[in-house]
Amino acid sequence: MTRHEQQSRLSNVARVDSFSRDTREFVEASMRGDGCLVRVTHASVGSTDIMARRGDYLLHPFPGFVSGYDFIGIVEFIDRPAQSLGLSVGDRVAGVLPGMGAHATRLRVPSSLLVPVPDGLASEDAATLPLDGVTARHALDLLKPSPRALFINGVSGAVGLLAAQLAALDGVRVSGTASPASAALAMQYGAATFDYGDTQWPRQLLDQVGKVDGVIDHTGSRTLNSVVKRNGRIVRTAFGGPVGHQKAATAAGFAKTLVQRFAQPSEVVCSTPMYVAMKRRSYRRDLTKVLELADSGRLKPLDPVVYDVSHYREALDAAGQPASGKKVVLTFGE
Template sequence: MAVRGDYLLQPVRGFVPGYDFVGVIERLPAGDRSGLHVGQRVAGILPRMGAHASLISVAPSLLVPVPDLLDSATAATIPLDAVTALFAIDALAMASGTILVQGAGGAVGAWAAQLAAARGLTAYGTASPRSHAYAERFTDSVYDYDDPTWIDQILDATTGGVDGAIDHTGSRSVRRAVRAGGRVVRTAFGGAPGQGRISTAAGFAASTLRRYARPGERVCSVPILVATQRARYRQALTELFTAVGNGTLVPPRPRIMPLVQYPDALASATRAAPGEKTILTTQET
């Protein structure tokens, strides 16, 4: 979306794309007291894009050490997608109950479904036939979002609707799948090519106005949270690295592409098979 000029937070062309990265520290500011050291492997999410580069200059407060038991490609599948899923689940503020994850076979959705299950929530997912099997690994039931009856099926299965939903489509109808006292967390607002910025701006405004509606709504934007809540973001990413390292969470399979083949990598990311994540590398593959 950003590369084709369709992303609200990066509307003007002439920027370096990419939010998240894994790398090695080459230099630290004089007098740095972060506890990090030169040569250390770290990861992070930028509040504004710029990660798709061989050298980046980043505040130490944005960096999280990568544990030795994670290889760099696997670690690189984690930051933006998994932190988005974790913050979206946090925004639901649920200690128990049922949750709907839209696109549960997608990059963010698969993390969200796993994190929901790890918190003892019952996760229902939506997916098309292409990602149904992958979504099914992490959810209790999967519904085809193109089936016009999918919301009715969820209402039947949950007797009146789920307690919370994580949605990236911006669809109003998803509200019908959630019980009146529940909550919808929006991570994106859909939009056809060329309509992304207007859909996001309109969706953000509508969702904010529905904060106290029934069900209520929240918007989860990780770039904004990274910019404003660094300690919380670092803690979240540290926890996610630990959970993947100890096998509690299953990462996608990295598909490693050289940075110098950027157009091919973009195409690969667009066509990624369910459970596969395109990773750019500056090293020879």
């Protein structure tokens, strides 16, 4: 094996070896499998990474995984299907990994996970978009036919701000919850806001907006059922729960949502990892569209807060206390 081949099989990865002692260091690991070789230049750090790294994430109940759902990178080697997808060596690409693993210097991934990044879009801005943008798009599509009035529980968050903008582009009237500290920002993105800390918010929503056709929720709250029309729908992206008990909350919320599939209002789960794993073409279409909208200025990405990978600890700390409108982005060097 040549030196180049050996090097291209190694990657420095942020592997979670233990939930009780999160080392937060990168370690060298060999890459398995075939597919395109991508040198990662940027990767986001979001709330799901923090949850997973402390052992609170149902999709990674055991240590031994690498955190990071999405990335921007440069293609160094292509697999056979890449050409038919229009990908070449040297292309700047974006992707979401269905099983995490993006906090790494290099990745081996099937070309079907990759889409080109438009030339005009800066990599740090693009890096804020793949997971949250695809989640926002997918959640909206699960509400189809498109609601006339949409309520987003957590509209000031990363997924919420992107969903609010995508819905507004479709002509949907958007409202949602936010803390008083981030309400002004959510309003700038076009959403009427209600304080989730005020128990009267459902009453205020009904008075000011009336019942809505669709809800995107990340808390599993049953209160939301009272603000949706009977023929409306609630899309659940997460199920909340106290820190340390979020796996159980997710399992219970997931089961409850499945049971409510044919209730009125109906409920569905939005899982982007499952979507990416099972609906590859739709995922690529959604990610391509989100990046194009950002490139054309019609979708405003969150403001990237960039950390060099040598400051991984600080990046994780910052992502653990997310500032509204901002997203932590790791940079590995262009």
